[in-house]
Amino acid sequence: MELGEGLLRWFVLWFVNFYDEQLGFIDYIIQSWEQIVDYTANHFLLVFIVMFFSLIFWISIGLLISRYDSLATGAFSVGNLLFCIPSISLFGIFITIPMLGLGRTSAALALILYAMMPMVRNVYRGIKSVDWGIIDAARGMGMTARQILFRVQIPIALPVIFAGIRITTVMITGMAAVATFIGERNLGRLIHHGIARESSDMIIAGAILVSFIALLLDYLLGKIERRIASPGLRYDHQDEIT
Amino acid sequence: MIVLDEVTKIFPGAREPAVDRVSFQVTEGNICVFVGPSGCGKTTILRMINRLEEPTDGDIYIKGERVKDKHVNADELRREIGYVIQQVGLLPHQTVEQNVALVPRLLKWPADKIRSRVAELLQMVGLDPQEISHKYPYQLSGGMMQRVGVARALAADPPIMLMDEPFGAVDPIVRERLQDEFLRLQKELKKTICFVTHDINEAIKMGDHIVILAAGKLIQHGTPREILTAPANDFVKDLIGENKEIKLLELTRAAELVKPQAELPPALSSNGCCVQSIDPVQRALEIMLKENSDTVGVRDGDELIGAISWAAIKEYINAINANI
Numbered sequence: 001m002e003l004g005e006g007l008l009r010w011f012v013l014w015f016v017n018f019y020d021e022q023l024g025f026i027d028y029i030i031q032s033w034e035q036i037v038d039y040t041a042n043h044f045l046l047v048f049i050v051m052f053f054s055l056i057f058w059i060s061i062g063l064l065i066s067r068y069d070s071l072a073t074g075a076f077s078v079g080n081l082l083f084c085i086p087s088i089s090l091f092g093i094f095i096t097i098p099m100l101g102l103g104r105t106s107a108a109l110a111l112i113l114y115a116m117m118p119m120v121r122n123v124y125r126g127i128k129s130v131d132w133g134i135i136d137a138a139r140g141m142g143m144t145a146r147q148i149l150f151r152v153q154i155p156i157a158l159p160v161i162f163a164g165i166r167i168t169t170v171m172i173t174g175m176a177a178v179a180t181f182i183g184e185r186n187l188g189r190l191i192h193h194g195i196a197r198e199s200s201d202m203i204i205a206g207a208i209l210v211s212f213i214a215l216l217l218d219y220l221l222g223k224i225e226r227r228i229a230s231p232g233l234r235y236d237h238q239d240e241i242t
Numbered sequence: 243m244i245v246l247d248e249v250t251k252i253f254p255g256a257r258e259p260a261v262d263r264v265s266f267q268v269t270e271g272n273i274c275v276f277v278g279p280s281g282c283g284k285t286t287i288l289r290m291i292n293r294l295e296e297p298t299d300g301d302i303y304i305k306g307e308r309v310k311d312k313h314v315n316a317d318e319l320r321r322e323i324g325y326v327i328q329q330v331g332l333l334p335h336q337t338v339e340q341n342v343a344l345v346p347r348l349l350k351w352p353a354d355k356i357r358s359r360v361a362e363l364l365q366m367v368g369l370d371p372q373e374i375s376h377k378y379p380y381q382l383s384g385g386m387m388q389r390v391g392v393a394r395a396l397a398a399d400p401p402i403m404l405m406d407e408p409f410g411a412v413d414p415i416v417r418e419r420l421q422d423e424f425l426r427l428q429k430e431l432k433k434t435i436c437f438v439t440h441d442i443n444e445a446i447k448m449g450d451h452i453v454i455l456a457a458g459k460l461i462q463h464g465t466p467r468e469i470l471t472a473p474a475n476d477f478v479k480d481l482i483g484e485n486k487e488i489k490l491l492e493l494t495r496a497a498e499l500v501k502p503q504a505e506l507p508p509a510l511s512s513n514g515c516c517v518q519s520i521d522p523v524q525r526a527l528e529i530m531l532k533e534n535s536d537t538v539g540v541r542d543g544d545e546l547i548g549a550i551s552w553a554a555i556k557e558y559i560n561a562i563n564a565n566i
Contacts, residue, residue: 133328133330134334136329137332139294140327140331141321141348142320156334156335232334232335
């Protein structure tokens, strides 16, 4: 009883103390609401630009290497290599390139390169995971190579491709915060300035908002996936959907 | 209908040909079964007929036309040939209805014609269209999937069907039933069918004509009875196995061994000791053993036409064995 009571006391004290100190970020958000809305909008915009071009480029590349297997190893090596560069130095490299410099173009290009590895890999894996018997039957029925790609392989690979899109979106949302160092005025700036000013409220506000955006986008993409992926695949790919 | 002329297939990098100068023909409306151990080239031959593989040498003709010249591209040829494989290969993201409608859609049939054709086909293969049309393949049992696979191959009413171990992936009881139903269906449809199996019993049961292959070479071809009564060599004998007499009795219809008999012992006709004249003799034998009787009555419909005796069966088998 003694011990239990002691623990409870300690917990209550900790709880009160925690809220007293840590919930300051809510006050902070309310105070600087307009600026935060501006940062959030910029954050969304950057993620949107990056994902838009990533979908176009990397899905095409993924489909291409699933057709021409000899290119696959090369594409994966490039993707992995890019993925290994610390984000801050990749941003750094881009601002040294003439015409790009500080700003959104550099930030977007660097993030698009980061997106290559998870996107290309999932598209390739998804297309390749389609059972050989299904492709063979489709060919035997007289479907052309193009019909097989668009009516068989892509629809069946959709859950795996979507998994890649979701992972990439979450990752890019987090990484976009780092782009604050090359002039992006987004939620990363809250964290950056918070560190500079030793303000835990700012840091926590920034971190929580970035995570919230990531979770929200992941949730929305999950909804879209449910809408467009065939219910016939839910059984097959249950592990990959979650 | 289908003619193979000195067809050879050598896969890139392989030292031995997968198919080595094989020639035979498949008669219209027949089931021709390719049988042999795995790697004997039976599947490769099947896949060359609809040009999923191209022969290295030799020609394949369908209705007198060279397959190579028949269509500019192979996809159009394949839409005219039904194709069923062991893995079934139903599209998992499409419903049963969409799967069966695959080829008609490729051929751009009007939607209402497709719908009624799908319902007709599902009924034909023994499935309830109402119940099953909107299910996805993962919701079906192995036997149902295989039926849908057959319905899909029949969708555009192709004159030729290629079937690669179509009943290989289901359990023996379901397989037997699918075989029986398919044979009944074939009696009406009269398709020209190439059927691949490694199971000689399935070959004997399904085939009007059997082609035996080993290591890419044609070993023997003929009707099941010819194969059983005159095996070309030891390989064929081994393939047939020990109980060829029983298999023969399965092939022989009761009508062939029936002896007219003016009157039967009353016990025979009363207690069900009878077979139909189209039943296999094997069935008569089973009844003899079960009922402990030396003779079994033979009926044609309701009319009694005679009886089969144990002595007649023995005589028949001995005569064949003496010939070998």
